[in-house]
Amino acid sequence: MLDLKWIRENVDRVREGVKAKGVSIDFEILLDLDAKRRSRIREVEELKAKRNLANDEISKLKQSGKPPTDLIDQIKTTSQNIKEIDADVGGLTDKIDQILYTIPNIPHDSVAIAKGTSGNKVVRTWGEVKSHNPYLKDHLEIMTALGWLSMDKGSKITGTAFPFYQGFGARLERALINFMVDFHTKRNGYTEVWPPALVNRASMTGTGQLPKLEEDMYRLEKDDLFLIPTAEVPITNLLRDEIVKEEDLPIRYVGYSPCFRREAGSYGKDTRGLSRVHQFDKVELVKFVKPENSLEELELLVGNAESILQALELPYRVLLLGSGDMSFASSKCYDLEVWAPATQKWFEVSSCSTFGDFQARRANIRFRRKETNKPEYVHTLNGSGVAFARAVLCLIENFQTPEGKVNFPKVLLPYLS
RNA sequence: GGAGAGGUGGCAGAGCGGUCGAUUGCGGCGGUCUUGAAAACCGUUAGGCCCGCAAGGGUCUCGGGGGUUCGAAUCCCUCCCUCUCCGCCA
Numbered sequence: 001m002l003d004l005k006w007i008r009e010n011v012d013r014v015r016e017g018v019k020a021k022g023v024s025i026d027f028e029i030l031l032d033l034d035a036k037r038r039s040r041i042r043e044v045e046e047l048k049a050k051r052n053l054a055n056d057e058i059s060k061l062k063q064s065g066k067p068p069t070d071l072i073d074q075i076k077t078t079s080q081n082i083k084e085i086d087a088d089v090g091g092l093t094d095k096i097d098q099i100l101y102t103i104p105n106i107p108h109d110s111v112a113i114a115k116g117t118s119g120n121k122v123v124r125t126w127g128e129v130k131s132h133n134p135y136l137k138d139h140l141e142i143m144t145a146l147g148w149l150s151m152d153k154g155s156k157i158t159g160t161a162f163p164f165y166q167g168f169g170a171r172l173e174r175a176l177i178n179f180m181v182d183f184h185t186k187r188n189g190y191t192e193v194w195p196p197a198l199v200n201r202a203s204m205t206g207t208g209q210l211p212k213l214e215e216d217m218y219r220l221e222k223d224d225l226f227l228i229p230t231a232e233v234p235i236t237n238l239l240r241d242e243i244v245k246e247e248d249l250p251i252r253y254v255g256y257s258p259c260f261r262r263e264a265g266s267y268g269k270d271t272r273g274l275s276r277v278h279q280f281d282k283v284e285l286v287k288f289v290k291p292e293n294s295l296e297e298l299e300l301l302v303g304n305a306e307s308i309l310q311a312l313e314l315p316y317r318v319l320l321l322g323s324g325d326m327s328f329a330s331s332k333c334y335d336l337e338v339w340a341p342a343t344q345k346w347f348e349v350s351s352c353s354t355f356g357d358f359q360a361r362r363a364n365i366r367f368r369r370k371e372t373n374k375p376e377y378v379h380t381l382n383g384s385g386v387a388f389a390r391a392v393l394c395l396i397e398n399f400q401t402p403e404g405k406v407n408f409p410k411v412l413l414p415y416l417s
Numbered sequence: 418g419g420a421g422a423g424g425u426g427g428c429a430g431a432g433c434g435g436u437c438g439a440u441u442g443c444g445g446c447g448g449u450c451u452u453g454a455a456a457a458c459c460g461u462u463a464g465g466c467c468c469g470c471a472a473g474g475g476u477c478u479c480g481g482g483g484g485u486u487c488g489a490a491u492c493c494c495u496c497c498c499u500c501u502c503c504g505c506c507a
Contacts, residue, residue: 038466038467038468041466041467041468041476042467042468042475044476045466045467045468045475045476045477046475046476048475048476048477049475049476051487051488052475052476052488054487054488055435055436055487055488056435056436056488058435058487058488059435059436059488060435060436062435063435068487071487072487072488073487074487075487075488076487078487079486079487079488243427243463243464373446373462375463375464
């Protein structure tokens with residue numbers, strides 16, 4: 001979330017930033033509640049100071065054996081007042097928090113202000129973008145024919161858009177997990193983690209999925225736990241409510257997890273085969289960095305994600321997202337899209353963002369700077385490195401042979417043999 | 418799931434209604450001593466919020482929330498978590 005004090009001092013800038021994200025917030029109400037709350041706090045703290053002095057006095061009188069009954073009677077009304085004002089402050093705080101939690105992060109200055117996807121810019125393209133060729137079959141056709149994937153079985157067992165991988169398809173999934181995690185640990189310097197796939201409400205709130213996206217997630221009612229939409233959630237929350245040492249930064253984690261998305265209301269849009277599914281696998285990169293290194297670390301993160309696509313010999317392009325297409329918590333975001341030559345579409349397989357201190361503030365993740373010895377919020381970043389279902393889709397379509405078989409990039413061969 | 422014991426500062430561990438934000442030890446930081454280091458000694462070492470340009474002052478926090486009281490780390494209720502034993506189980 002944004003800092004209330006900072007909002008107060010920079011309302012116009014926040015107002016513009018929020019609008020650029022396509023969200024509408026009534027800041028007059030917020031600032032009014034804030035002013036009321038602070039005035040009530042001043043009021044109640046004065047009373048508390050008075051009560052504390054009286055309590056000291058009572059304590060002394062008791063110790064010297066004098067009955068402090070008069071003083072107790074006097075201070076009773078003060079205590080009653082304190083209770084009432086405290087309740088009022090509590091109510092105001094709840095209202096303020098409710099608003100604060102719905103305010104999105106504002107885009108970084110280097111991000112184009114634009115509606116929807118109109119501000120997205122291709123910053124570079126890599127590899128050969130194959131044009132349409134009559135013999136090309138799409139991934140679903142190939143994988144189904146080879147017995148690698150059954151969307152029908154997934155539907156029977158669970159429901160629509162739950163892929164069931166079989167035989168070599170299952171093997172491929174497992175190989176990709178190992179390849180990507182190895183690559184990021186050995187070559188890109190990340191520390192491997194394997195997080196839980198279920199998280200509690202506090203974690204979902206910490207990274208910003210809640211309260212806004214509750215409808216997009218699978219939830220276990222009985223335990224009030226959520227199936228993670230991305231490993232970003234458990235991995236970022238690893239450091240929730242902690243203060244790390246300055247010299248430990250940057251902290252880099254890589255973790256595999258299954259990802260679960262209800263994708264409510266998205267039926268009929270790009271849903272063929274593996275292009276949009278409710279459960280998929282993903283290797284996620286998460287970084288905690290010092291604020292001054294945030295943008296530079298984002299570029300490195302994008303590079304780390306790209307290195308996977310290059311190793312897999314997949315043609316891709318990098319998009320810098322405009323304000324209207326960015327996620328709620330993101331401050332600056334690059335998407336990586338891979339070309340699928342049969343489907344003739346770009347598929348997003350990675351989204352790399354810096355969140356500034358937005359998540360760190362919500363999740364209370366700080367570091368202590370040596371010079372000042374004061375705790376400061378870290379900046380959090382994450383990116384897919386990369387997301388599977390679509391990467392598999394692109395892999396199959398790019399590496400298919402005219403005979404209806406599939407070759408694989410040589411980097412995967414050790415994992416597939 | 419059942420029974421019991423606990424959750425206190427970076428860690429360990431006291432306190433169990435009244436100057437307790439908290440004794441003490443370890444660790445960390447600064448200093449004295451030393452050619453340097455160790456040891457020893459001295460000092461220092463939580464965070465949030467409010468007011469303030471600042472210095473500083475006030476207030477809150479002993480797992481979370483609520484209650485009793487003039488006053489709660491201490492008493493009561495509730496939830497969460499950890500440990501031990503039993504049950505169940507991959």
